[in-house]
Amino acid sequence: MASKISSQSSSQQQSSSTTTSSTSSSSVYTGLGNIIKLLPTGTVFLFQFLNPLLTNNGECHTYNKYLSAILIVVCGISCIVASFTDSYKGTDGSTHYGFATAKGIWPSTSSGSSTNSSGYKLRFSDFVHAFLSVIIFAVLALLDTNTVKCFYPSFEKTEQTLIMVLPTVIGSISSTLFSLFPSTRNGVGYPSTDTSTTSETSTTA
16 A cells, blocks of 8 residues: 555656646746747757757766757857858849858859848847847757756756746847847848848849
């Protein structure tokens, strides 16, 4: 009888732990809301796909921690780099990507293209977007259930309030700053739109 009660108690604790983990993950995504869409899609997908594998679903050994840390750093760098990329449509109708520099997009547009490469010059808002992108990704990655279980398991139980509140605060601040410093870039990993093309057409005209 005692064994049965102990088994039921253990099951309830595991269920409670799973529920807590699900709530933590969901609160991070809910708190950040649509701001996550401002991160490179490929980077976010790569992290969500690989992190559970590299952390062994939170049951980490030492090598799991190293692998997960490397993934987080690489994805963070990817978010920064992507903020300085842009795209344009060439005369062949294909979308070409490049880096925004002080002189324009690099590699520069082909001589036969009507696109004005100088319209893609580096702007202050690019640095703001790069900073915000890496901050948003850091919140997403460091408060991810598997990351928490792997690196600081006690944090999930003792800092529930912080996990619930921090994403919302970061999301609100980031949303305001993104509104103050809007960007029309369509870089690598971002959904393609005709914004840059339209902008460049008007600039050329």
